[in-house]
Amino acid sequence: MTSILIDGSFLEGGGQILRNAVSLSALLSKPVSIRKIRNNRTPPGLKNQHRTGICLELAATIANARLTGAKNGSCEIDFVPGRIGLPNCYHADSVTAGSITLLLQVSLPLLLFSPTRVPPSTLTLLGGTNATMAPQADYTKHVFFPFIQRHFGVEKLSLDIRKRGYFPKGGGEVSVTVIPFSDGQKLRSFSLMEQGKIKWITGISHYAGLPAAVGNGMAAGAKRRLAAAGFVEGKTPGDDVSFPAHWKARHDTLVSIESRREPNSLTVGAGSGIVLWAELEHGGMIGGSAVGAKGKEPENVGEEAAEELIRGFEEGGCVDEWLQDQIIILMALAEGTSEVRCGSAGLSLHTRTAIWLAEQLTGAKFEITHESDGTVVVRCDGIGYTATSISHLENAS
């Protein structure tokens, strides 16, 4: 079968193109040749995090694929998928503090469509659990997983952070359990157009090898910023709080943020971070997060996370800027028309890249509508992928 040529430098031009291309290639049994990988980055080509981080090898293992070119610095890879294997125990190590959740992005869609349902697949991933420029593991667990369970009908999915791994040492460990779809089952489409009120805001302020003041400081900074926007810890704003009247209706929200110290025995290096998430009235989810760093005041780290969450909400969307790009691949695979309202900041470059790639590989059609209130609606006619679609195709040919 001829390979589909993918320009790895298009639009966002980063690791995300590789992850999505390899996932879709494996699911659809379409070989891909990716060229100009990370062409606009310095240095260009695969870096260690990408070689294992994008988990080309893991995807190749799960999909019994032939993978060539996956070396550090390489600007070209070829991926010729075989059949996705039976549920199994898989293992991958990003070697550095490279993000574990990016390892998961490429493999999760494959494991969801393993050919049998029992036993579940388990994935043990080593590396960074709370890195910058990637979902913190808590975000994947508390925002991405619940979202795809609720809206795409993914049933059993769990993520256990066994050890936290912070930059630069890494050493974190996450275990993910996936029960694949049963034979012929498809991802559901969904409609998420109304933002509604925030039902609650929850968060984890996590730290290891640092004083308790760090965890408490991040939580305090986040609560302070949230309170200034009308989200008050443990109670609803009453008459004593002078918010505009329409805010009272919108902001009757409980805030609860836990400060959690990781035991020394479970962490390799010191580090900290905070992840907040809000569940919206009609099933939307908005997250906000930040990672601690030397010289950064913990309170400011907490405020940064709260700021991101508030901004995400105020922009009027039902998903934050990160969920936006992470759900595109699933919208393309789902059966029927999915639609989701995104915030007034518009679609991120990652989202537009994911759409471009999904259209090329799956044939799903996306439509972007700019609404008069500034929000942007993404609609997709998904292909209704099933694990059996491919074997039917193969049998027919």
Ligand SMILES: Nc1ncnc2c1ncn2[C@@H]1O[C@H](COP(=O)(O)OP(=O)(O)OP(=O)(O)O)[C@@H](O)[C@H]1O
């Ligand atoms: N703060 C955040 N919270 C949740 N998700 C995030 C956050 N920051 C980034 N992400 C997600 O992480 C992914 C990052 O993809 P990207 O291709 O930029 O990573 P990469 O493989 O490290 O790429 P690069 O080649 O640019 O180094 C995206 O899916 C994005 O939604």
